[in-house]
Amino acid sequence: MSRPNQVEISASALAHNLAVARQAAPKARVMGAIKANAYGHGAPLVATTLAAAGIDAFAVASVEEAEELRGLQLEPRYTALAGPFSAAEIPLAAAHGHRLVLQNFAQLQWLQKSHWQETLEVFVKFDSGMHRLGFAHNELAQVFSQLRSKLGGPLRVLGLLSHLARADTPEDPYNAEQIDAFQKACGTFGIHTAGEHSLPNSAAILALPQAVTPWIRPGLLLYGLAPLQGRSAAELDLQSVLRWRTEIVAIRTLRAGDWLGYGASWQSDRDCRVGVIACGYGDGLDRRLGLQQAPVLVRGQPSHLLGRVSMDLAFVALDGISAEPGDPVQILGGPELPLEDCAQRLDTIAYEIGTRIAQRVPRIRVP
Ligand SMILES: *Cc1c(COP(=O)(O)O)cnc(C)c1O
Numbered sequence: 001m002s003r004p005n006q007v008e009i010s011a012s013a014l015a016h017n018l019a020v021a022r023q024a025a026p027k028a029r030v031m032g033a034i035k036a037n038a039y040g041h042g043a044p045l046v047a048t049t050l051a052a053a054g055i056d057a058f059a060v061a062s063v064e065e066a067e068e069l070r071g072l073q074l075e076p077r078y079t080a081l082a083g084p085f086s087a088a089e090i091p092l093a094a095a096h097g098h099r100l101v102l103q104n105f106a107q108l109q110w111l112q113k114s115h116w117q118e119t120l121e122v123f124v125k126f127d128s129g130m131h132r133l134g135f136a137h138n139e140l141a142q143v144f145s146q147l148r149s150k151l152g153g154p155l156r157v158l159g160l161l162s163h164l165a166r167a168d169t170p171e172d173p174y175n176a177e178q179i180d181a182f183q184k185a186c187g188t189f190g191i192h193t194a195g196e197h198s199l200p201n202s203a204a205i206l207a208l209p210q211a212v213t214p215w216i217r218p219g220l221l222l223y224g225l226a227p228l229q230g231r232s233a234a235e236l237d238l239q240s241v242l243r244w245r246t247e248i249v250a251i252r253t254l255r256a257g258d259w260l261g262y263g264a265s266w267q268s269d270r271d272c273r274v275g276v277i278a279c280g281y282g283d284g285l286d287r288r289l290g291l292q293q294a295p296v297l298v299r300g301q302p303s304h305l306l307g308r309v310s311m312d313l314a315f316v317a318l319d320g321i322s323a324e325p326g327d328p329v330q331i332l333g334g335p336e337l338p339l340e341d342c343a344q345r346l347d348t349i350a351y352e353i354g355t356r357i358a359q360r361v362p363r364i365r366v367p
Pocket of ligand 1: 033035081163200201202203217218219220221227
């Protein structure tokens with residue numbers, strides 16, 4: 001028996017959320033963002049499931065992440081969102097069919113001095129106002145002139161690609177400015193590409209139809225997480241994909257005045273029973289959640305964490321719950337324990353909650 005601590009990934013919820021994206025942009029092709037281990041959900045499992053559900057392509061952070069998934073031999077291809085980090089990644093990407101986003105002039109120089117055989121497909125990153133990666137409008141003429149000059153192998157420019165900075169607040173006029181800048185750039189420079197441009201992320205797919213392009217790039221919504229401020233996942237018909245489960249491994253009986261765990265963080269004011277669970281900060285369970293007494297489900301019944309979270313273990317309250325070692329405890333996920341609520345408690349965003357779940361926690365597929 002292995003340690004009872006795992007993340008369940010719902011295949012039907014992933015497929016449902018993909019259908020929601022398709023419904024919002026029926027003519028677009030979907031490039032699902034599965035970077036950072038699929039936002040912590042487990043990239044191999046998520047990629048396999050979304051490929052079976054008919055997704056068109058995947059977006060990852062790097063050629064390295066694409067390479068890690070290549071052994072799965074899935075049909076959809078990977079796009080490395082920040083492009084190559086060295087000249088050596090160009091022939092590697094070409095040989096294995098990975099697409100690259102070109103976002104700086106050093107990468108264009110690498111294209112001139114590398115050598116490759118198969119047609120390399122690329123997007124050109126346009127900085128429409130996020131000011132993170134990409135070329136400015138007045139640099140694009142030079143970019144396309146360099147891409148038409150002598151390169152080390154065959155190249156196909158699919159289209160321009162850009163990213164919105166404030167799509168989670170769709171009514172913000174900055175979105176219209178960025179969309180306008182993107183459309184102008186596509187109008188002027190689109191002739192140098194195959195016209196397969198790509199702009200919207202999850203929030204824009206659901207709330208900014210004017211941002212839809214031939215390729216859409218949902219991430220968050222595929223995981224059933226709400227991308228728009230002030231609108232819940234349920235409201236947007238999204239289904240939570242992840243449930244993080246562990247078990248009670250020991251039960252302690254405390255007397256009034258007994259201290260619990262590390263430090264002097266919790267003292268019982270009465271006789272009570274406390275469960276010890278097989279999950280700790282070494283699994284990505286934030287230490288602050290113990291002191292905050294964050295909600296959990298013990299045998300499906302509402303309870304909460306207690307005291308200090310340790311590296312491999314934590315405590316749950318058992319007031320009014322009859323539990324034994326081996327009983328299931330749900331820590332996070334599903335509509336019962338939304339990642340969005342946990343994010344709010346920790347003053348962060350749902351993206352970070354998923355990506356914090358440690359590598360050592362196995363991700364398993366459930367229907
Ligand atoms: C992560 C990412 C996405 C997906 O964004 P979501 O908000 O999760 O839908 C799209 N485009 C780029 C460039 C990204 O880095």
